[in-house]
Amino acid sequence: MTIYNGKRVIYMTVKQLSVFCENRPGRLSGITRLLADNDINIRAMSIADTKDFGILRLIVNDFEKTLQVFKDNDMAVTSTNVLCIRLADKPGGLADAMECLYKENISVEYMYAAFISETDETAYLVLRVDKLDTAVTALEEGGFKLVSDDELKKL
Amino acid sequence: MPERLIWDEAHECMSREEMKKLQSEKLVKQVRHVWDNVPYYRKLMEEKGVTPDDIKSVDDISKLPFLSKADLRDAYPYGLLAKPLSECVRIHSTSGTTGKRVVAFYTQNDVDMWEECTARAITAAGGTKEDVLQVAYGYGLFTGGMGIHGGSHKVGCLTLPMSSGSTERQIQFMQDLGSTILCCTPSYAAYIGETVAEMGIKPEELKLKAGIFGAEPWTEEMRQEIERMLGIKAYDIYGLTESSGPGVAFECCEQNGMHINEDHFLAEIIDPDTGEPLPEGTKGELVFTSLDKEAFPLLRYRTRDVCVLSREKCSCGRTLIKMAKPMGRTDDMLIIKGVNVFPSQIETVLLKMSNATPNYQIVVDRVGTTDTFEILVEVSPDMFSDTVKTFEELQKKISSDIQGMLGIRAKIKLVEPKSIPRSEGKAVRVVDKRKLV
Ligand SMILES: [Zn+2]
Numbered sequence: 001m002t003i004y005n006g007k008r009v010i011y012m013t014v015k016q017l018s019v020f021c022e023n024r025p026g027r028l029s030g031i032t033r034l035l036a037d038n039d040i041n042i043r044a045m046s047i048a049d050t051k052d053f054g055i056l057r058l059i060v061n062d063f064e065k066t067l068q069v070f071k072d073n074d075m076a077v078t079s080t081n082v083l084c085i086r087l088a089d090k091p092g093g094l095a096d097a098m099e100c101l102y103k104e105n106i107s108v109e110y111m112y113a114a115f116i117s118e119t120d121e122t123a124y125l126v127l128r129v130d131k132l133d134t135a136v137t138a139l140e141e142g143g144f145k146l147v148s149d150d151e152l153k154k155l
Numbered sequence: 156m157p158e159r160l161i162w163d164e165a166h167e168c169m170s171r172e173e174m175k176k177l178q179s180e181k182l183v184k185q186v187r188h189v190w191d192n193v194p195y196y197r198k199l200m201e202e203k204g205v206t207p208d209d210i211k212s213v214d215d216i217s218k219l220p221f222l223s224k225a226d227l228r229d230a231y232p233y234g235l236l237a238k239p240l241s242e243c244v245r246i247h248s249t250s251g252t253t254g255k256r257v258v259a260f261y262t263q264n265d266v267d268m269w270e271e272c273t274a275r276a277i278t279a280a281g282g283t284k285e286d287v288l289q290v291a292y293g294y295g296l297f298t299g300g301m302g303i304h305g306g307s308h309k310v311g312c313l314t315l316p317m318s319s320g321s322t323e324r325q326i327q328f329m330q331d332l333g334s335t336i337l338c339c340t341p342s343y344a345a346y347i348g349e350t351v352a353e354m355g356i357k358p359e360e361l362k363l364k365a366g367i368f369g370a371e372p373w374t375e376e377m378r379q380e381i382e383r384m385l386g387i388k389a390y391d392i393y394g395l396t397e398s399s400g401p402g403v404a405f406e407c408c409e410q411n412g413m414h415i416n417e418d419h420f421l422a423e424i425i426d427p428d429t430g431e432p433l434p435e436g437t438k439g440e441l442v443f444t445s446l447d448k449e450a451f452p453l454l455r456y457r458t459r460d461v462c463v464l465s466r467e468k469c470s471c472g473r474t475l476i477k478m479a480k481p482m483g484r485t486d487d488m489l490i491i492k493g494v495n496v497f498p499s500q501i502e503t504v505l506l507k508m509s510n511a512t513p514n515y516q517i518v519v520d521r522v523g524t525t526d527t528f529e530i531l532v533e534v535s536p537d538m539f540s541d542t543v544k545t546f547e548e549l550q551k552k553i554s555s556d557i558q559g560m561l562g563i564r565a566k567i568k569l570v571e572p573k574s575i576p577r578s579e580g581k582a583v584r585v586v587d588k589r590k591l592v
Contacts, residue, residue: 016541018539018541020534020539020546020569020571021571022569022570022571022574048542048543049543050543050546050547052568052569053546053569053570054543055541055542055543055546057541074571074572074573075571075572076534076535076536076539076571076572077536077539078536078539078540078541080541109542110542128541
């Protein structure tokens with residue numbers, strides 16, 4: 001059961017890259033320029049910051065390549081498995097998803113909106129939760145559509 | 156045959172009175188030798204109004220002038236030589252990363268004395284003629300390789316003169332020839348340990364039992380890490396090219412301070428600012444007088460290492476005075492808000508946060524009459540987490556550990572990898588803006 005769940009969880013998640021960056025002028029444009037120069041397409045992005053530093057979180061079209069680019073440029077980078085939910089195009093879509101997680105006692109560490117495709121008008125939400133496997137099961141049973149890495153590539 | 160636990164029991168376990176008598180006899184002779192043969196030092200003595208007649212015992216040592224690294228540079232290359240070159244058989248030299256190199260000369264007697272010192276260190280680490288001793292210190296101008304090598308021969312170990320580098324080959328030899336003692340710098344020992352793990356070899360598959368590591372500063376945490384990775388007991392060894400090389404002092408089974416070979420090297424602790432001798436047990440600058448060296452006999456040489464001497468009885472049976480691991484160098488010492496701060500103390504705190512010592516920079520400034528104390532710490536991938544909270548906790552932890560160690564508060568700023576400026580490949584550790592004002 002656990003093993004099955006483990007595989008399933010990895011399959012139903014997307015890989016996010018987090019980069020440590022100092023809060024100084026031009027840093028963010030430098031990083032996005034670096035990605036553009038390497039033909040990397042940013043699918044979703046958020047910044048969590050304090051006075052001195054920030055963590056830039058990214059979902060990109062080519063995870064491995066981006067990881068290598070960051071490493072080659074001596075940046076502190078880590079990867080995290082996060083959930084990417086496609087939200088129903090109706091009022092209360094987000095509230096339903098939150099409620100579904102709340103019922104299972106899952107806490108959301110952070111979330112942000114993703115703009116995955118220009119043609120697709122559906123809203124996507126990236127979530128990092130504390131109990132990944134429980135969350136996958138709960139959301140799927142609740143009828144929510146989770147996007148996997150493979151699907152993400154095709155979008 | 157019983158195991159020989161102490162190499163030279165007559166000297167290593169000598170009574171205090173006998174030792175003092177021996178040191179005094181040697182000192183009187185040595186001062187005369189220097190006066191007669193080293194015009195550079197004779198001039199320093201004359202300036203201080205001292206002649207060899209004033210030196211009757213070790214109690215008169217403080218009458219003699221100091222020698223500093225600057226003197227060694229001034230006198231380069233032959234200014235402090237006390238024997239004709241025809242009687243010298245070897246030189247060694249410091250790495251000379253800053254300023255001019257220091258070149259030290261050795262007669263055959265000097266080499267023999269030095270090798271006796273390293274033989275004592277090897278024996279104290281449990282080495283006997285049954286052992287296979289792998290020397291992974293560099294050979295050459297650097298004293299590490301040749302110094303340990305000679306001592307290893309005296310003890311009768313099977314000596315593997317590997318020199319440093321080619322780590323996989325080192326490990327191959329370690330396995331094939333069953334090395335029992337490894338000698339190298341602590342950072343190289345740690346690297347060998349990591350490589351052993353990467354190659355999928357368990358420490359118990361190696362025959363290693365001990366390591367003798369020196370030539371660079373290392374912490375207690377690093378010792379435990381090396382001991383765990385290689386399954387050995389790790390012993391510290393101290394020395395400097397100016398006084399011969401490794402073996403001036405060495406650790407015994409207690410692993411708590413290094414016994415100084417004081418029948419050859421007379422140690423003092425002085426106040427680095429005033430030059431006044433300090434009582435035993437007080438922290439200060441370590442000063443050495445070579446009692447036996449013929450070719451390069453330095454009297455009252457200021458090592459710039461800051462440490463404490465102790466004459467407390469040691470369970471190993473040796474009566475030789477012990478020096479604590481140097482806590483820093485006088486030229487690295489900063490006084491911030493009236494407190495002595497050594498970069499090595501910051502390093503000790505940071506080492507607990509990460510597997511590798513993170514790069515850091517201490518920035519000291521003065522706003523009005525108050526010192527500001529900031530430490531920039533490069534974030535390494537192994538301390539990385541995805542949440543801001545973890546980084547803030549890391550910042551707080553470093554800050555409170557620094558305060559616990561030094562008693563003053565530092566502002567911790569996390570910065571990106573490789574963002575601290577490098578000089579000759581090493582991160583610039585200290586920026587003291589107060590000196591610019
Ligand atoms: Zn001892």
